[in-house]
Amino acid sequence: MEEISKEEALKLLYNMKLIRAFEEKAGELYAEGKISGFLHLSVGEEAVPVGAISVMGPNDYLTSTHRGHGELIARGGDIKRMMAELFGKKTGYCKGKGGSMHITDIKIGHLGANGIVGGGIPIATGAGAGIKIKKTDQAVLCFFGDGAVNTGAFHESLNLAGLWKLPVVYICENNFYAMSVSLYRSHAVKEIYKRAAAYNMPGVLVDGMNVEDVREKVKEALERARRGEGPTLIEAQTYRYYGHSRTDPSNYRTKEEEDQWKKRDPINTYIKKLKEKGYLTEEDVEKMDKEIEKILEDAVKFAEESPEPEIESIYEDVYA
Amino acid sequence: MKEITYREALREALREEMLRDENVFIAGEDVGIYGGAYAVTKGLYEEFGEERVKDTPISEAAIVGLGTGAALIGLRPVIEIMYIDFTTLAMDQIVNQAAKFHYMSGGNVKVPWVLRTQGGAGRSGAAQHSQSLESWFVHIPGLKVIAPSTPYDAKGLLKSAIRDDNPVIFVEHKMLYNKKGPVPEEEYTIPIGKGIIVKEGKDVTLVSYSKEIDEAMKAAYELQKEGIDVEVIDPRTLKPMDFELIFESVKKTSHLVIAEEDHYTLGVGAEISAKVSEEVIEYLDGPIIRVAALDVPIPAARKLEKRVIPDATRIMDGIRRSLE
Ligand SMILES: Cc1ncc(C[n+]2csc(CCOP(=O)(O)OP(=O)(O)O)c2C)c(N)n1
Ligand SMILES: [Mg+2]
Numbered sequence: 001m002e003e004i005s006k007e008e009a010l011k012l013l014y015n016m017k018l019i020r021a022f023e024e025k026a027g028e029l030y031a032e033g034k035i036s037g038f039l040h041l042s043v044g045e046e047a048v049p050v051g052a053i054s055v056m057g058p059n060d061y062l063t064s065t066h067r068g069h070g071e072l073i074a075r076g077g078d079i080k081r082m083m084a085e086l087f088g089k090k091t092g093y094c095k096g097k098g099g100s101m102h103i104t105d106i107k108i109g110h111l112g113a114n115g116i117v118g119g120g121i122p123i124a125t126g127a128g129a130g131i132k133i134k135k136t137d138q139a140v141l142c143f144f145g146d147g148a149v150n151t152g153a154f155h156e157s158l159n160l161a162g163l164w165k166l167p168v169v170y171i172c173e174n175n176f177y178a179m180s181v182s183l184y185r186s187h188a189v190k191e192i193y194k195r196a197a198a199y200n201m202p203g204v205l206v207d208g209m210n211v212e213d214v215r216e217k218v219k220e221a222l223e224r225a226r227r228g229e230g231p232t233l234i235e236a237q238t239y240r241y242y243g244h245s246r247t248d249p250s251n252y253r254t255k256e257e258e259d260q261w262k263k264r265d266p267i268n269t270y271i272k273k274l275k276e277k278g279y280l281t282e283e284d285v286e287k288m289d290k291e292i293e294k295i296l297e298d299a300v301k302f303a304e305e306s307p308e309p310e311i312e313s314i315y316e317d318v319y320a
Numbered sequence: 321m322k323e324i325t326y327r328e329a330l331r332e333a334l335r336e337e338m339l340r341d342e343n344v345f346i347a348g349e350d351v352g353i354y355g356g357a358y359a360v361t362k363g364l365y366e367e368f369g370e371e372r373v374k375d376t377p378i379s380e381a382a383i384v385g386l387g388t389g390a391a392l393i394g395l396r397p398v399i400e401i402m403y404i405d406f407t408t409l410a411m412d413q414i415v416n417q418a419a420k421f422h423y424m425s426g427g428n429v430k431v432p433w434v435l436r437t438q439g440g441a442g443r444s445g446a447a448q449h450s451q452s453l454e455s456w457f458v459h460i461p462g463l464k465v466i467a468p469s470t471p472y473d474a475k476g477l478l479k480s481a482i483r484d485d486n487p488v489i490f491v492e493h494k495m496l497y498n499k500k501g502p503v504p505e506e507e508y509t510i511p512i513g514k515g516i517i518v519k520e521g522k523d524v525t526l527v528s529y530s531k532e533i534d535e536a537m538k539a540a541y542e543l544q545k546e547g548i549d550v551e552v553i554d555p556r557t558l559k560p561m562d563f564e565l566i567f568e569s570v571k572k573t574s575h576l577v578i579a580e581e582d583h584y585t586l587g588v589g590a591e592i593s594a595k596v597s598e599e600v601i602e603y604l605d606g607p608i609i610r611v612a613a614l615d616v617p618i619p620a621a622r623k624l625e626k627r628v629i630p631d632a633t634r635i636m637d638g639i640r641r642s643l644e
Contacts, residue, residue, distance in 0.1 A: 097624065115446065116409075178355070179350045180354035251354075
């Protein structure tokens with residue numbers, strides 16, 4: 001594995017921590033009734049977006065999902081505008097019209113979270129086709145869950161990408177559940193990466209609790225895409241610590257299973273590793289936490305103080 | 321009569337029909353162990369087992385298709401599409417396949433499934449989780465469409481839908497699941513295609529359905545204070561629609577307003593309006609007014625969402641306009 005510089009390593013840790021803190025804060029605010037609508041938290045899964053997006057080029061694109069805060073933050077999304085969107089405020093990313101599941105930021109190549117499972121996969125594929133037509137050296141990261149693998153959209157898109165050798169890296173955030181339904185009760189082939197064989201592309205299994213492993217494998221896939229050799233399907237195994245949404249009691253899985261995964265927590269294990277390497281002290285961690293706390297405090301304040309959207313805005317943005 | 325919720329009424333209908341007919345089974349996303357995204361099928365997996373209460377992968381087209389295939393060979397599937405917004409992923413199977421199979425085959429086969437789904441706004445779910453797409457299905461010959469507003473109607477109509485030999489789109493509303501109402505202890509069904517007069521009145525006919533009925537009733541009671549006597553009709557079934565009931569009422573009141581949660585343009589109200597114009601226009605003394613969701617995607621922010629969906633105030637304005 002390629003050696004990662006101290007600076008890069010700390011950035012990876014910082015981004016994972018920022019995502020987690022954002023999610024925890026959003027969860028609290030939801031419980032307090034300050035946020036409404038759907039809220040799908042990605043706590044436990046931070047290594048996947050952070051590792052993958054750390055090797056994206058500045059002009060590359062990504063598509064995300066209903067559980068999409070991680071991708072946006074890892075890509076450098078504006079925390080204040082995110083928070084304001086969850087609050088349904090005018091200053092939010094979608095001017096309060098989208099909520100958590102529809103945040104999009106074209107300026108940083110973010111082509112949207114999605115409320116439809118699998119909905120982003122054809123769109124990422126289309127961006128890949130567009131890149132090929134424009135003959136640039138850009139690429140696309142397409143994020144989706146294990147549940148999305150069973151949609152028709154997945155099959156149709158990967159076939160097309162494999163056929164046309166599109167510069168897309170398909171990254172399955174396999175947290176082993178689609179709402180209540182475990183992968184073992186819904187997939188004929190339990191190893192998602194093996195599905196790649198059907199689409200004439202490499203299938204790669206990644207430890208989604210290990211940010212450097214994710215980074216390494218996605219880097220290779222992106223290089224392959226830029227060389228014109230076509231797409232890759234990556235399966236990153238991970239786990240969501242909380243319920244599917246904020247109303248899910250998770251009665252379909254065991255406490256033991258949850259605890260097993262938490263032992264491999266992507267943030268704690270990385271802190272340990274970086275300390276061992278001498279990249280990090282406990283004081284550094286505390287400093288980082290303070291910095292992040294401040295960012296979130298500011299974001300919540302910004303969201304709370306922001307105005308609500310005006311009623312007239314209902315009619316804006318229906319057509320371009 | 322006992323008081324139960326809309327959710328419980330639906331569950332009773334499913335359970336009773338599963339006990340009555342072993343060909344009835346349920347399939348859909350999270351309907352089994354989880355008991356359904358809105359908890360309608362809770363307990364049925366435990367009672368009937370996984371052969372009759374099937375958790376499926378996220379594969380809407382296949383869910384509808386499995387209903388059709390099983391129905392063709394004699395079963396009576398009740399398939400669930402978690403949100404009406406996701407029926408879009410199964411449109412070929414619904415519209416091109418199931419709806420037309422009986423006709424295209426010259427009556428050779430029939431497709432007796434029920435597709436349970438739920439629509440509507442009210443939870444800040446935004447544009448992909450709040451739609452009311454029922455009029456799409458009303459448009460398609462071969463489908464029946466039901467949209468009940470009370471626990472009583474939900475139970476009686478779901479039982480009829482399961483026994484019906486055609487594909488039936490059964491549209492629930494996410495804000496109605498906790499609504500309580502009287503339901504008889506004894507067995508009953510409600511005929512598909514029969515509406516009811518929810519409140520009698522002589523000045524204006526107000527047709528509404530599903531959750532919007534509650535707003536319609538609020539509007540009717542408010543206007544009563546002003547001396548406007550509103551007759552409220554709930555067709556309950558959107559296809560076939562009980563036009564006779566609406567015509568009779570319009571002949572009496574000479575005014576018609578339709579309140580609906582789907583979009584204004586080409587919604588269910590557009591059809592009722594056109595039909596009344598064609599058949600009984602000579603009885604009308606004012607314009608037919610449609611009070612519907614605004615023609616914009618449903619926004620997430622509460623304040624905006626509330627404005628897009630018609631409330632009692634907007635319905636009252638509509639009624640006043642029709643009487644001017
Ligand atoms: C087409 C479609 N079907 C069903 C749903 C409801 N739904 C939302 S998220 C979800 C589970 C998705 O599972 P997965 O893809 O594994 O992502 P995860 O939630 O685990 O991140 C379901 C069934 C939906 N949004 N879209
Ligand atoms: Mg999953």
